[in-house]
Amino acid sequence: xxxxxxxxxxxxxxxxxxxxxxxxxxxxxxxxxxxxxxxxxxxxxxxxxxxxxxxxxxxxxxxxxxxxxxxxxxxxxxxxxxxxxxxxxxxxxxxxxxxxxxxxxxxxxxxxxxxxxxxxxxxxxxxxxxxxxxxxxxxxxxxxxxxxxxxxxxxxxxxxxxxxxxxxxxxxxxxxxxxxxxxxxxxxxxxxxxxxxxxxxxxxxxxxxxxxxxxxxxxxxxxxxxxxxxxxxxxxxxxxxx
Amino acid sequence: xxxxxxxxxxxxxxxxxxxxxxxxxxxxxxxxxxxxxxxxxxxxxxxxxxxxxxxxxxxxxxxxxxxxxxxxxxxxxxxxxxxxxxxxxxxxxxxxxxxxxxxxxxxxxxxxxxxxxxxxxxxxxxxxxxxxxxxxxxxxxxxxxxxxxxxxxxxxxxxxxxxxxxxxxxxxxxxxxxxxxxxxxxxxxxxxxxxxxxxxxxxxxxxxxx
Numbered sequence: 001x002x003x004x005x006x007x008x009x010x011x012x013x014x015x016x017x018x019x020x021x022x023x024x025x026x027x028x029x030x031x032x033x034x035x036x037x038x039x040x041x042x043x044x045x046x047x048x049x050x051x052x053x054x055x056x057x058x059x060x061x062x063x064x065x066x067x068x069x070x071x072x073x074x075x076x077x078x079x080x081x082x083x084x085x086x087x088x089x090x091x092x093x094x095x096x097x098x099x100x101x102x103x104x105x106x107x108x109x110x111x112x113x114x115x116x117x118x119x120x121x122x123x124x125x126x127x128x129x130x131x132x133x134x135x136x137x138x139x140x141x142x143x144x145x146x147x148x149x150x151x152x153x154x155x156x157x158x159x160x161x162x163x164x165x166x167x168x169x170x171x172x173x174x175x176x177x178x179x180x181x182x183x184x185x186x187x188x189x190x191x192x193x194x195x196x197x198x199x200x201x202x203x204x205x206x207x208x209x210x211x212x213x214x215x216x217x218x219x220x221x222x223x224x225x226x227x228x229x230x231x232x233x234x235x236x237x238x239x240x241x242x
Numbered sequence: 243x244x245x246x247x248x249x250x251x252x253x254x255x256x257x258x259x260x261x262x263x264x265x266x267x268x269x270x271x272x273x274x275x276x277x278x279x280x281x282x283x284x285x286x287x288x289x290x291x292x293x294x295x296x297x298x299x300x301x302x303x304x305x306x307x308x309x310x311x312x313x314x315x316x317x318x319x320x321x322x323x324x325x326x327x328x329x330x331x332x333x334x335x336x337x338x339x340x341x342x343x344x345x346x347x348x349x350x351x352x353x354x355x356x357x358x359x360x361x362x363x364x365x366x367x368x369x370x371x372x373x374x375x376x377x378x379x380x381x382x383x384x385x386x387x388x389x390x391x392x393x394x395x396x397x398x399x400x401x402x403x404x405x406x407x408x409x410x411x412x413x414x415x416x417x418x419x420x421x422x423x424x425x426x427x428x429x430x431x432x433x434x435x436x437x438x439x440x441x442x443x444x445x446x447x448x449x450x451x452x
Binding site: 052095096097098100101102104105145146147150151174175178179182183185186201202204205207208209211215216219220 | 263266267268321353354355356359360383384387388391392394395396397399410411417418421422424425428429430431432433434
């Protein structure tokens with residue numbers, strides 16, 4: 001790390017079950033905002049979640065707060081990472097049981113639909129929705145599974161960027177967000193989940209997923225509303241270390 | 243509790259009453275392709291709060307699966323670490339485990355809340371040609387769930403046995419335990435299926451007599 005480059009440092013914020021981060025403050029150089037699977041397939045009409053018959057308003061609920069957080073975090077100067085779940089067009093990276101389950105529920109992976117082939121890379125349904133779309137210079141991770149660390153280069157990318165702290169938004173809370181947060185925590189990243197910047201196909205599972213993070217003094221990290229995170233970002237100070 | 247026999251057939255079968263779908267999805271269960279992944283705490287227990295019932299359910303699954311050619315992996319996992327809260331985390335060698343619950347084919351350490359992180363679990367299961375996994379043990383909402391999630395992403399066909407797992411929720415919050423099962427059942431079984439110990443043992447019984 002270049003010791004003469006200025007860095008933006010934000011103070012610890014109110015979070016549950018402990019003020020985040022545990023080590024006092026977080027900096028633009030060492031913090032990543034990870035936006036999980038804000039794809040048409042999970043929150044847009046005609047996509048995978050819609051085809052399964054779930055209420056889209058539940059997964060779209062966190063979109064507006066996430067947009068605000070993304071804008072503030074870009075100004076802060078932190079590393080932004082977007083993830084996308086999807087498979088190769090020939091589905092050679094799709095486990096047969098995953099394919100079978102999706103067909104059983106009427107939303108077969110690879111089947112044609114209003115937004116193209118379900119959960120297939122390159123299709124309209126696989127794209128990130130415009131509200132939080134990546135801009136030039138932001139990192140995009142394509143993943144075949146629920147967790148963003150499995151069969152991807154996410155860990156390598158974060159380490160090379162000097163990231164030690166990770167803030168999560170995205171969908172769905174209990175599936176892809178939780179799996180990735182658990183795996184990030186196992187890898188030693190200090191994790192925060194923004195409670196209003198995430199949603200699930202079921203309200204009970206959303207609430208339980210948040211509560212699980214707070215078990216045992218913060219078994220997977222901490223949770224906070226985006227307001228607390230934005231407040232911390234607004235107090236960021238520029239520092240030049242030597 | 244309803245004991246449900248596996249579907250009939252000279253070989254194979256499934257737990258018809260598993261939710262949200264009969265497990266395993268391919269309908270041809272074979273002990274020789276199945277492994278029990280038993281999540282254990284750093285002292286090789288099913289957790290400090292494990293009841294005798296939970297201990298005996300896990301032991302029964304391990305014993306009967308092994309008798310029929312199944313494979314049992316015991317994995318100890320580490321609690322969360324943060325220097326301010328937990329400056330040193332000790333762990334015990336397999337030979338020091340107590341109480342001795344059941345025989346396993348392989349005993350491993352993992353480096354976090356997922357049995358796949360920092361362990362040889364994936365390689366071990368692949369070398370043993372296991373495609374169907376039964377996951378239970380310490381921490382239904384913690385290690386058991388993290389392990390189930392990571393196994394599912396790796397293509398294993400997973401069964402969560404909740405009544406052979408301890409809950410991490412303080413004060414016995416049954417809500418979180420049932421949510422942990424609900425999460426598995428959503429979207430057509432996004433991480434696999436859920437069944438009871440009795441249902442899994444019945445599947446093994448069926449296999450034995452067929």
